[in-house]
Amino acid sequence: MSARKIIIDTDPGQDDAVAILTALASPDDLDVLGITAVAGNVPLSLTARNARIVCELAGRTDVPVYAGCDAPLTRKLVTAEHVHGKTGLDGPVLPEPTMTLADGHAVDFIIETLRREEPGTVTLCPLGPLTNIATAFERAPDVAERVQEIVLMGGAYFEVGNITPTAEFNIYVDPEAADIVFKSGAPIIVHPLDVTHKALVTRDRNDAFRALGTPVGTAVAEMTDFFERFDKEKYGSLGAPLHDPCVTAYLLEPELFSGRHINVEIETTSELTRGMTVADWWGVTDRPANAIFIGDLDADGFFALLTERLSRL
Numbered sequence: 447m448s449a450r451k452i453i454i455d456t457d458p459g460q461d462d463a464v465a466i467l468t469a470l471a472s473p474d475d476l477d478v479l480g481i482t483a484v485a486g487n488v489p490l491s492l493t494a495r496n497a498r499i500v501c502e503l504a505g506r507t508d509v510p511v512y513a514g515c516d517a518p519l520t521r522k523l524v525t526a527e528h529v530h531g532k533t534g535l536d537g538p539v540l541p542e543p544t545m546t547l548a549d550g551h552a553v554d555f556i557i558e559t560l561r562r563e564e565p566g567t568v569t570l571c572p573l574g575p576l577t578n579i580a581t582a583f584e585r586a587p588d589v590a591e592r593v594q595e596i597v598l599m600g601g602a603y604f605e606v607g608n609i610t611p612t613a614e615f616n617i618y619v620d621p622e623a624a625d626i627v628f629k630s631g632a633p634i635i636v637h638p639l640d641v642t643h644k645a646l647v648t649r650d651r652n653d654a655f656r657a658l659g660t661p662v663g664t665a666v667a668e669m670t671d672f673f674e675r676f677d678k679e680k681y682g683s684l685g686a687p688l689h690d691p692c693v694t695a696y697l698l699e700p701e702l703f704s705g706r707h708i709n710v711e712i713e714t715t716s717e718l719t720r721g722m723t724v725a726d727w728w729g730v731t732d733r734p735a736n737a738i739f740i741g742d743l744d745a746d747g748f749f750a751l752l753t754e755r756l757s758r759l
């Protein structure tokens with residue numbers, strides 16, 4: 447079978463970086479057509495920089511990196527330096543990128559790619575706020591139905607929220623964009639905090655990354671060393687949750703994950719619960735299912751997969 451065509455839409459972020467590295471390490475399975483940067487964890491200038499640093503770390507300067515939207519559709523940007531550090535990629539010391547950004551806007555790249563490729567053959571992998579994807583769907587209403595799947599990290603149901611008591615960061619930052627995407631009709635697979643908070647980098651798991659003895663293994667171990675302090679202090683958890691790598695691991699080994707096909711709506715009007723993913727996990731409404739909402743994973747299998755793939759770089 448030929449490699450699955452994907453576009454990674456991202457706001458790196460240490461966990462985004464691990465997700466991107468895993469995809470770039472798997473060219474027989476995943477054909478990364480491009481990486482589109484969006485404002486999120488840190489402002490756009492830094493996410494566009496960090497995406498290129500990650501490509502260079504992987505030795506994949508052939509993958510085009512596009513800069514996209516620098517602010518949510520209607521709201522002021524909220525960032526997460528308190529989690530990811532000033533650069534978004536704090537932890538390892540990595541060189542400034544030498545590869546340049548690809549010409550053009552990320553949203554145009556998304557639209558043009560979906561129009562150029564056969565319908566149903568391109569998967570979108572959003573790892574940050576959904577601003578770029580929603581802008582593409584608004585600007586080009588013909589493209590949503592050409593998407594194979596949208597496999598995204600965002601939202602929460604049982605875990606409720608991380609940036610507010612009721613909202614997960616990616617959805618909270620741009621709830622209007624999330625609302626557009628969840629209503630788009632494209633097949634959606636959601637990796638919420640419910641699953642990503644089970645993908646914890648314990649000491650042994652981080653030692654396994656470090657033991658790869660490669661620049662990639664060392665950088666990933668140092669990124670999680672930095673990133674884990676936040677969740678350890680806040681949740682008393684065993685280590686950093688690798689949120690975004692759930693998306694790329696799902697593309698490689700979907701059988702590691704389980705979830706339900708349910709209705710998911712986005713709260714956009716309440717200030718108190720802004721960005722909440724109202725997930726009908728128990729099927730108590732007759733609202734139509736619009737997403738597969740992942741709830742669990744085989745964590746050991748997940749880390750074995752990541753470690754093996756990263757060893758290829």
Ligand code: BDR
Pocket residue numbers: 459460461462487526529573574599608614615616689690
């Ligand atoms: C999500 O928000 C960001 O901080 C992470 O990169 C991840 O995409 C988790 O809520």
Ligand code: CA
Pocket residue numbers: 456457458459461462487573574690
């Ligand atoms: Ca992210």
